[in-house]
Amino acid sequence: xxxxxxxxxxSEWTKIRTVSSTVWTLAIALIATVGFGAGFCALISxxxxxxxxxxxxxxxxxxxxxxxxxxGQLAMIVFGVLVVSTEYSTxxxxxxxxxxxxxxxxxxxxxxxATALALxxxxxxSFVAFFVxxxxxxxHGIGIGEENVLRAVIGAGVYMALLALFSMGVATMLRSSVAxxxxxxxxxxxxxxxxxGFEVTRKYGQYLPDKAGSKIMQIVPDAMGRGETPYGxxxxxxxxxxxxxxxxxxxxxxxxxxxx
Amino acid sequence: xxxxxxxxKRFGAKTAVDQLSFQVRPGHVxxxxxxxxxxxxxxxxxxxxxxxxxxxxxxxNGHAFRELPNAQRHVGALLDAKAMHGGRRARTHLLxxxxxxxxxxxxxxxxxxxxxxxxxxxxxxxxxxxxxxxRLGIATALLGDPQVLLFDEPVNGLDPEGILWVxxxxxxxxAEGRTVFVSSHLMSEMAVTADHLIVIGRGRLLADMxxxxxxxxxxxxxxxxxxxxxxxxxxxxFAEILRKDGARVLQEPxxxxxxxxxxxPRISDLAxxxxxxxxxxSPHRASLEEAxxxxxxxxxxxxxTDDPRAQLWETDPLALPQWEEGPAAPEVPQTGFFAPPxxxxxxxxxxxxxxxxxxxxxxxxNNPEASR
Ligand SMILES: Nc1ncnc2c1ncn2[C@@H]1O[C@H](COP(=O)(O)OP(=O)(O)O)[C@@H](O)[C@H]1O
Ligand SMILES: [Mg+2]
Numbered sequence: 323x324x325x326x327x328x329x330x331x332x333s334e335w336t337k338i339r340t341v342s343s344t345v346w347t348l349a350i351a352l353i354a355t356v357g358f359g360a361g362f363c364a365l366i367s368x369x370x371x372x373x374x375x376x377x378x379x380x381x382x383x384x385x386x387x388x389x390x391x392x393x394g395q396l397a398m399i400v401f402g403v404l405v406v407s408t409e410y411s412t413x414x415x416x417x418x419x420x421x422x423x424x425x426x427x428x429x430x431x432x433x434x435x436a437t438a439l440a441l442x443x444x445x446x447x448s449f450v451a452f453f454v455x456x457x458x459x460x461x462h463g464i465g466i467g468e469e470n471v472l473r474a475v476i477g478a479g480v481y482m483a484l485l486a487l488f489s490m491g492v493a494t495m496l497r498s499s500v501a502x503x504x505x506x507x508x509x510x511x512x513x514x515x516x517x518x519g520f521e522v523t524r525k526y527g528q529y530l531p532d533k534a535g536s537k538i539m540q541i542v543p544d545a546m547g548r549g550e551t552p553y554g555x556x557x558x559x560x561x562x563x564x565x566x567x568x569x570x571x572x573x574x575x576x577x578x579x580x581x582x
Numbered sequence: 583x584x585x586x587x588x589x590x591k592r593f594g595a596k597t598a599v600d601q602l603s604f605q606v607r608p609g610h611v612x613x614x615x616x617x618x619x620x621x622x623x624x625x626x627x628x629x630x631x632x633x634x635x636x637x638x639x640x641x642x643n644g645h646a647f648r649e650l651p652n653a654q655r656h657v658g659a660l661l662d663a664k665a666m667h668g669g670r671r672a673r674t675h676l677l678x679x680x681x682x683x684x685x686x687x688x689x690x691x692x693x694x695x696x697x698x699x700x701x702x703x704x705x706x707x708x709x710x711x712x713x714x715x716x717r718l719g720i721a722t723a724l725l726g727d728p729q730v731l732l733f734d735e736p737v738n739g740l741d742p743e744g745i746l747w748v749x750x751x752x753x754x755x756x757a758e759g760r761t762v763f764v765s766s767h768l769m770s771e772m773a774v775t776a777d778h779l780i781v782i783g784r785g786r787l788l789a790d791m792x793x794x795x796x797x798x799x800x801x802x803x804x805x806x807x808x809x810x811x812x813x814x815x816x817x818x819x820f821a822e823i824l825r826k827d828g829a830r831v832l833q834e835p836x837x838x839x840x841x842x843x844x845x846x847p848r849i850s851d852l853a854x855x856x857x858x859x860x861x862x863x864s865p866h867r868a869s870l871e872e873a874x875x876x877x878x879x880x881x882x883x884x885x886x887t888d889d890p891r892a893q894l895w896e897t898d899p900l901a902l903p904q905w906e907e908g909p910a911a912p913e914v915p916q917t918g919f920f921a922p923p924x925x926x927x928x929x930x931x932x933x934x935x936x937x938x939x940x941x942x943x944x945x946x947x948n949n950p951e952a953s954r
Contacts, residue, residue: 326684329681329682329683329684330682332681332684333678333679333680333681333682334678336674336677336678336681337667337670337678340669340670340671340674340678341667341669341670342669343669408667412664412665412666412667412668413662413664413665413666414665414666414667416627416630416632416661416662416665417661417665417666417679417722418679418682419630419631419632420630420632420653420654420657420659420661421653421654421679421682421683421725421726422653422654422682422683423630423631423647423648423649423650423653424648579634581627581632581633581634582627582632582633
């Protein structure tokens with residue numbers, strides 16, 4: 323019932339730092355985001371002058387430097403899923419819950435540690451991706467001191483952490499790596515983009531967690547062909563937070579009520 | 583003290599645990615015995631609050647497990663030897679669980695030494711044998727130095743030395759006044775480890791009594807008699823004499839007779855009167871294993887049927903001749919005494935029977951009320 327949270331945090335930190343999946347998922351998240359971002363920035367940079375006038379006018383160099391995140395975020399999702407689902411697939415969950423019967427403290431501790439780590443890696447990723455991207459964009463780039471830029475860079479790191487947390491919530495509900503990953507990856511890679519790709523479905527698609535959450539990384543409101551949204555950067559983040567809260571609460575109720 | 587009252591667990595239509603009520607007292611090793619699939623693990627999971635009972639409840643020292651403050655300091659459990667992340671090293675696995683209750687790191691090294699895994703401490707657990715996994719699981723249970731310990735099939739996969747070690751560990755823990763609840767599907771193991779037995783079959787309570795009581799209730803005495811000479815004539819004649827005197831006689835594969843219902847001196851007298859010499863006349867007890875199987879037979883979850891080998895059949899030139907009574911069964915050697923082989927899956931009254939039908943059964947079989 324009353325397990326001290328610091329104890330659970332301690333334990334979860336030991337768990338998370340002693341499995342290799344933590345290292346490789348987070349490393350891929352960083353490398354893919356920075357790498358693909360750099361690649362896209364290089365492409366745009368060389369083709370900038372031949373771009374249509376309207377795209378040049380709404381060019382958002384900050385958002386551009388995060389363009390690798392659509393791949394890097396997939397590794398974040400896998401990280402979030404594995405942190406939770408390996409407890410189930412290995413049976414470790416029973417040993418854990420036999421030691422901490424309090425489901426609430428257990429889940430809170432686990433999600434706190436994993437999200438904090440994801441946030442740390444997310445922020446590192448966003449700053450590195452920003453500076454690398456701006457360096458490549460050169461004259462088309464933007465400085466960190468410009469208006470709203472710092473918000474966007476920090477926001478990108480927060481976005482990655484929230485996406486990991488959302489995945490943890492989903493994995494706690496589904497309790498399986500395969501089920502969670504095979505739902506989340508196609509969802510964020512395909513479904514979300516499809517829904518936002520067409521004019522008719524976009525009014526729904528824009529409320530999906532990744533679409534709403536990534537608004538925080540934008541400096542120019544309708545940057546580069548992205549349509550206007552009924553919410554601003556903070557509104558978008560709030561929408562994403564609602565999704566995350568729903569997933570985590572759902573996970574908590576499953577953990578509390580189902581047999582382990 | 584563990585107390586279950588009307589504990590019931592259904593998985594869909596399947597009733598895994600059925601109205602189970604029992605108490606596990608401190609200071610004893612209590613064996614939890616039942617065939618595979620009889621509901622032992624499910625019961626253990628309910629004790630630990632991992633599975634929610636469909637009906638009934640179970641408490642530890644008066645508290646539901648989930649309400650125990652600092653549970654790990656009160657209850658330690660080994661549930662599944664493989665329940666750990668294979669990529670983690672043994673020591674960090676233990677450490678992560680110890681930290682949950684703020685147990686100091688030094689204790690981790692202590693329990694590793696207790697279970698003899700100090701040299702494997704830095705090995706990843708995916709390389710562990712089942713036996714090493716069991717030891718690590720036992721170490722986990724011991725971490726919090728708890729007063730109540732649950733072990734689900736702890737000797738599975740252990741070598742003889744390991745089995746002996748577990749047995750002594752259980753006894754030592756109980757001698758320290760702790761509550762020790764150990765499950766097993768092996769009667770022979772429980773007979774030497776447990777002071778008290780709770781036997782279940784198909785989730786139902788079949789017996790709840792001290793091991794000593796269980797043994798006296800359930801093992802019938804018999805005599806093994808071997809008539810001098812190698813031919814069947816003398817033996818068959820003597821079997822006839824014994825039967826006339828009211829004995830029940832069965833023939834064993836090695837040519838000896840198994841006699842129930844007559845005292846040894848009487849058998850000796852009859853041989854003398856019949857002018858027969860004996861090469862063997864020895865007292866035996868039927869194995870508990872068999873009593874246990876008789877008790878649980880009607881409730882065995884996975885009974886095997888005889889493999890008909892329809893396409894493979896041919897006359898075996900070395901086959902033993904069929905005796906008149908009951909099917910000959912292969913000899914099962916066991917420490918101490920000749921243990922009768924398991925009764926055939928069919929023909930309920932196959933092999934060894936007490937002289938009075940039902941004499942053995944009446945004491946305990948399927949009759950938990952009468953046996954308590
Ligand atoms: N999670 C579950 N879902 C469905 N059936 C289960 C589950 N766990 C156990 N069972 C069933 O309940 C019965 C008892 O299983 P178990 O408690 O593991 O027996 P034992 O440990 O005595 O071998 C078995 O028939 C098993 O198939
Ligand atoms: Mg079992």
